[in-house]
Amino acid sequence: MSIEIDKLKCVGCGKCRDVCPGTLIALDEEKRAYMKYPRDCWGCTSCIKECPVHAIRFFLGADMGGLGSRLHTEKNGDILRWIIEKPDGVTEEIDVDTRESNKY
Ligand code: SF4
Ligand code: SF4
Known part of the structure; x- marks a missing residue:
């Protein structure tokens, strides 16, 4: 289970490095994140x-039923959109209202 970081998109803010609970991400000498x-x-x-x-993708492996799909998120106000890119080019989107998170 792992992620992929697009170094061309990365702007070197360091947020991914700071938030990772396992300290698994670092910045290279050009201030680009890498795993x-x-x-x-x-x-x-x-x-x-x-x-x-949106420079980071998460691999959804076969063990999770993802069969090589890749996942990333985009935020629009309180709405967090989960975007799944499937190997056949099909994209699936799931919107979550973060105001409703942890409601139950
Ligand atoms: S990959 Fe990490 S360091 Fe690069 S822009 Fe995204 S959060 Fe910032
Ligand atoms: S923050 Fe990212 S790299 Fe760290 S454990 Fe979670 S998914 Fe993996």
């Missing part, structure tokens, strides 16, 4: 939600 310990990622998705430029 230092990919095998240790447990998929909490915190870094994906923090990235302001």
Whole structure:
């Protein structure tokens, strides 16, 4: 289970590094984020939600029924949109109203 960081999109803000509970992400000498310990990622998705430029994708492996799909998020006000890009090019989107999170 791991993530992929698009270095061309990364603006070096360091938010993903700061939020990762396992300290798995670092910034290189050009201030671009990279995954230092990919095998240790447990998929909490915190870094994906923090990235302001949507540079991080999370792999949804076969063990999760994702069959190689990739997941990222985009935020619009209180709405967090989960975007799943499937290997066949199909995209699925799920909107979550964060005001309703942890309601139950
Ligand atoms: S998904 Fe969670 S554990 Fe994995 S790199 Fe991102 S913040 Fe760290
Ligand atoms: S949060 Fe996004 S833009 Fe900021 S350092 Fe991480 S990958 Fe780069």
